[in-house]
Amino acid sequence: MVKLCKICGEEIVGGKFEDYETCPICGDILDDIIAKYLEMVAMKCAQQEFDGITLNMIIKYLDEVVDWVEFFEDLEEFSSDAKYYERFRMVLNKLDLDRVWFEKIIKENYKTCPACGADFTRQCLDIEKDGDWVKVYCGTCGKLISKHYAPKTEL
Numbered sequence: 001m002v003k004l005c006k007i008c009g010e011e012i013v014g015g016k017f018e019d020y021e022t023c024p025i026c027g028d029i030l031d032d033i034i035a036k037y038l039e040m041v042a043m044k045c046a047q048q049e050f051d052g053i054t055l056n057m058i059i060k061y062l063d064e065v066v067d068w069v070e071f072f073e074d075l076e077e078f079s080s081d082a083k084y085y086e087r088f089r090m091v092l093n094k095l096d097l098d099r100v101w102f103e104k105i106i107k108e109n110y111k112t113c114p115a116c117g118a119d120f121t122r123q124c125l126d127i128e129k130d131g132d133w134v135k136v137y138c139g140t141c142g143k144l145i146s147k148h149y150a151p152k153t154e155l
Contacts, residue, residue: 029091035148045124115143
């Protein structure tokens, strides 16, 4: 039986988020969003504000960024990748409509350190930008939690 992506309806053929019914293309965008989420969590932690990052904050932030990028590209009559932004909007809409789905991904993959058990709502994450990669480490034990390909300066 063919499995279809919950976001775009395309066939799922592997990918990091296959278990969450997400195709590799939407999964790459979801990975971009998770990288930004983890950066925002780390920033809040560094400011000692453990009030949590809400999904509303992330969606609003990313929606504004995409709006501005599209606006400036329209002014310059230049589009770096219209399909990327179209798909990005689809992923944002999915997150907005199905918050439980996103929270499940975060809780199952990015809430606690698999090595030392640190709770990332209480202990800090360390973010390292290495070329085109954003690496997220446990602030308690230094274990690599996730690695995200991020060649774009924003998003």
